[in-house]
Amino acid sequence: MIAESLIQRKPPTKESAVLRDQLLRDLQGAASVSEPVARQLLERLTPHERWALLKYAGKGLRDWLLAAYRDAELSAAPGLEAAHYPELPEFLLDRLQDWEAKNRRRLEARIKNGHARAPETLRRMMVEPIALARFIADRGVDRWETMKMSDRIAFARTRPKFAQHKLKAFITFIEGGNPFQTRRGRPPKKAKKVIKEIRQIAVLTPDELKARLQDARQRLPADQYLIYWLVAKLGLTAKVAYGLTLDKITINAKGRVVIRPAEAWFAMPKSIAPTMEKLARNADAQWPYETPTDAAAIPVFAAVISERRVGPEIFRSETTLLRSSAIHAAMHYGQLDRKTLASISGVSLKTISDMEFLVPADIHSLVSHDLVAKRNRAILGSDDE
Known part of the structure; x- marks a missing residue:
């Protein structure tokens, strides 16, 4: 199994x-003694190392690892990637x-x-601090204390505006302040604006979105089309x-494949449910579990396509447009309850509020407040009825 991996x-x-090579070598050495020794090695690894071992394991080794993790109740989670530093003066690097x-x-x-x-x-x-x-x-500054405001202004002119915001906490840190200080108490009052500015959200019409979905179904394999569908139809x-x-995929009591990308479970359409089920079983042969959270948090699409290729190849660099269009289309076809949209797709209530201006109806006048409240309780599982 190690050779296969x-x-x-x-x-x-x-x-x-x-x-990967070090982990597999260590596991091979432990397994050559006995399986209990190999299991003891897994217990000594960090959650990040267990995750890496699982990520690069072949199918046979992955199944054995999942069983070993469950038996010993071991956690496996991806670690935080370290920053990569160029050649810099010592005091800047420190x-x-x-x-x-x-x-x-x-x-x-x-x-x-x-x-x-x-x-x-x-x-x-760390991208913006390293760039600074x-x-x-390059301007001859070898320590942060000698950096001038003119240096910061010159740097800001070379970067997009949104990047400047990411530097604020770091600048506070190098100046000796606490960048994560909690600001308790009532915020100062601001002058109220008579007119509220709303950013226009770019969306496709429902018919245009439908055509995009049909095109994607023809040009993409079934497993890649499933990723496209989750964004362009479900609004993720x-x-x-x-x-x-x-752990966010299971089969419910009615035999339907259901997923929970946000707060609520959602039943997959029967036309694409078999693809999701196949990917889940490929990730873990013992899936589904009676309790979904008993499954390991394995990304089921990791073996389908690399993450860096998803945007340009699957979505043709239209991910934001497709997601906004999916939310707009759902509202256009009558999915008008904010709580339902947020619970299924994870979209923020602020975005929903902005997009309501694109729907030619006052959505809050269509159903009673009591019905909306009852539906919300049902979605969150707090309704005993």
């Missing part, structure tokens, strides 16, 4: 390849590494408390759709 898809980076360590501790504490964080979160947080360090190093973000894990 070694000939699987090569890890994308040198660091991940080294980690503070960057301090900032990375501070954020790593904060993110790991949140993950431990049940908050989901993508593996690339930490690495992305490289910029001022591409990140949530691609990252859908096994």
